[in-house]
Amino acid sequence: MKAKSAGKKIWVSVVMGSDSDLPVMTEAAKILDEFGIGYELVLTSAHRTPERTTKFAKTAAGRGVKIILVGAGAAAHLAGVIASQTLLPVIGVPIDATSLRGLDALLSTVQMPGGIPVATMAIGKAGAKNAALFAARALALEDKSLNAKLTAYVKKMARDVEKKQQNLKVL
Numbered sequence: 027m028k029a030k031s032a033g034k035k036i037w038v039s040v041v042m043g044s045d046s047d048l049p050v051m052t053e054a055a056k057i058l059d060e061f062g063i064g065y066e067l068v069l070t071s072a073h074r075t076p077e078r079t080t081k082f083a084k085t086a087a088g089r090g091v092k093i094i095l096v097g098a099g100a101a102a103h104l105a106g107v108i109a110s111q112t113l114l115p116v117i118g119v120p121i122d123a124t125s126l127r128g129l130d131a132l133l134s135t136v137q138m139p140g141g142i143p144v145a146t147m148a149i150g151k152a153g154a155k156n157a158a159l160f161a162a163r164a165l166a167l168e169d170k171s172l173n174a175k176l177t178a179y180v181k182k183m184a185r186d187v188e189k190k191q192q193n194l195k196v197l
Contacts, residue, residue: 099123
């Protein structure tokens, strides 16, 4: 596990099933950086390193992690395996890694059996970004500073739309 937020308490684990998932999950990391949320990057596989995955899932809460973001493609069992071994909230990000364009990962992530909750975001970079924003919103329930940053972020998005409207040219 690699800490990405030197000097900050690690509240979020950004987990990937493969290093090829990094370009997508970097979108989550950018959002966490923007809000000053400490996180770590973790590479583990439900299929290739099951013991490592189990150890990660069972020790995350004890290390102070509050939320786990999991990006995985293809069969995408990683989020469910982690969720089955921790009480921490798990947010799944399906990744387009096969000829099925992420649909396989979406269905694998969203179809958890009752009792194994995994919040599931959209396929790809938008999903990774939203997973980090969802985590930030959950953490902001008990952090007034983070809540203020989120409020400013939402207002900025609205201002950006207004600016784009003003710049729109009719042909």
